[in-house]
Amino acid sequence: MKERRLAVTARPPTPFFVTEPEESAATALAVALVGVAGRAAGKSDAGDRIFRENGIADPAPHLAQQLRDDLQRRYGLKLDREAIYVTDEDPKQITAAHPAADLVLDVWINNLSLEPFSQGSKKYGLKYSAYLRLIDARVVHPIDGKKGLVIARGTCSRILEETPSTPTYDDFLANGAQRLIREIDVATQFCVDEFRSTVLTAGPTP
Numbered sequence: 001m002k003e004r005r006l007a008v009t010a011r012p013p014t015p016f017f018v019t020e021p022e023e024s025a026a027t028a029l030a031v032a033l034v035g036v037a038g039r040a041a042g043k044s045d046a047g048d049r050i051f052r053e054n055g056i057a058d059p060a061p062h063l064a065q066q067l068r069d070d071l072q073r074r075y076g077l078k079l080d081r082e083a084i085y086v087t088d089e090d091p092k093q094i095t096a097a098h099p100a101a102d103l104v105l106d107v108w109i110n111n112l113s114l115e116p117f118s119q120g121s122k123k124y125g126l127k128y129s130a131y132l133r134l135i136d137a138r139v140v141h142p143i144d145g146k147k148g149l150v151i152a153r154g155t156c157s158r159i160l161e162e163t164p165s166t167p168t169y170d171d172f173l174a175n176g177a178q179r180l181i182r183e184i185d186v187a188t189q190f191c192v193d194e195f196r197s198t199v200l201t202a203g204p205t206p
Contacts, residue, residue, distance in 0.1 A: 001075040005102040008068050009094075010083035014060045016047030017113035021122075021169050047114070054177040059188045063130060064107035066192045070200060071105065071134075091135045095148030101137040111157075114172060114180070123166040126180070128187035129157040132195050154199035156191035 050056070072079055084098050086106065095101055111129040116122070132154045139149035160166075172180040 001077065001103070004075070004077055005080055006068060006071055006077040007080035007082065007084050007098075007101055007104050008064050009086045009104060009106040009108075011060070011086050011108050013058045014109045014112050015044045016051055017043040017111075017115075018046040018050060019043060019113075019115050020046055021116075043113075047112075050173065050177060050180070054173075054181070056177060056181055056184070059112070059184050060107065060109045060130075063109070063188050063191060064105060067107060067132065067195055067200065068105055070196060074200070077103065090148075091133070091150050092141070092144075092146040092148040094135065095137040096146065098137070101135075104133075104135040104137055106133040106135060107131070112184075114169070116169075117162040117166070121162075122168045123162050124169045124172055125160055125162065125166065126172075126183045126187060127157075127159050128184070128191070129155065130191045130195075131155050132199055134200075152199050154195055156194040158187045158190050 051058075068079065071077055080102075084094065084101060084104055086094060088094060088097070091104075091106075094104060094106070098104075107130065109128065109130045111127055113127045114124055115127060116124055132152070133150050134152040136149050136151045137147055139151075140147050141149070167179055172183070
C-alpha cells in the first residue's frame with residue numbers, strides 16, 4: 001500500500017430524519033393519507049430545516065476525512081484532491097467510471113435520525129449508523145476481467161438507551177441545537193474510533 005494514491009468518494013448530503021413531537025389528529029390523518037413515502041419526505045424536510053436553521057454541517061465528510069488521514073499517515077499514501085462521485089454501489093462500476101483510481105475510501109452515513117424512544121414519549125435519542133469500504137481499484141476479477149475489489153469493510157452504529165437524563169426534543173434543539181450538534185459530533189468520533197479499531201487495524205499505528 002505504501003505510496004499508493006487514495007481517493008475518497010463523495011455522495012449526496014446525508015438526509016436527517018426527524019420525528020417531531022406528537023402531531024394533531026388532523027396532521028396525523030394527513031400523514032396517513034400521503035402514505036409512508038410522504039411521511040419519510042416530511043421527516044427529511046423537518047431535518048433539513050433543523051440543519052439549515054442551526055448551521056449544522058453534514059457529518060459524513062468529516063468522518064471520511066479523519067479515516068482518510070489515518071490511512072495516509074499509516075501507509076504513506078498520496079492523496080487525490082479530486083473526490084470520486086458515486087452513482088453506483090458496485091465497486092466494479094465505481095472503478096470503471098473512474099479508470100485512474102487506485103485506492104478508494106467509500107464512507108457514508110446510512111441512518112441519521114432523531115426519534116422518540118417510544119410512541120408518545122417525550123424522551124428522544126439520536127440514531128447514527130455508518131458504513132465503510134476500502135476498494136482496491138487495481139485488482140482484476142478473474143471471471144469477468146473487471147477491476148475493483150473491496151479489501152476492507154465495516155459498519156458502525158450508535159444508539160443510546162433511555163435514561164432519566166435522556167434529553168427531550170426541545171432539549172436537543174435549545175440554544176441553537178447545541179445538544180444535537182454535540183451528540184452528532186460524539187457519534188461521529190465514536191464511529192471513527194470503531195473503524196480504526198475493527199477495520200483499519202493492519203500495519204503500524206499512526
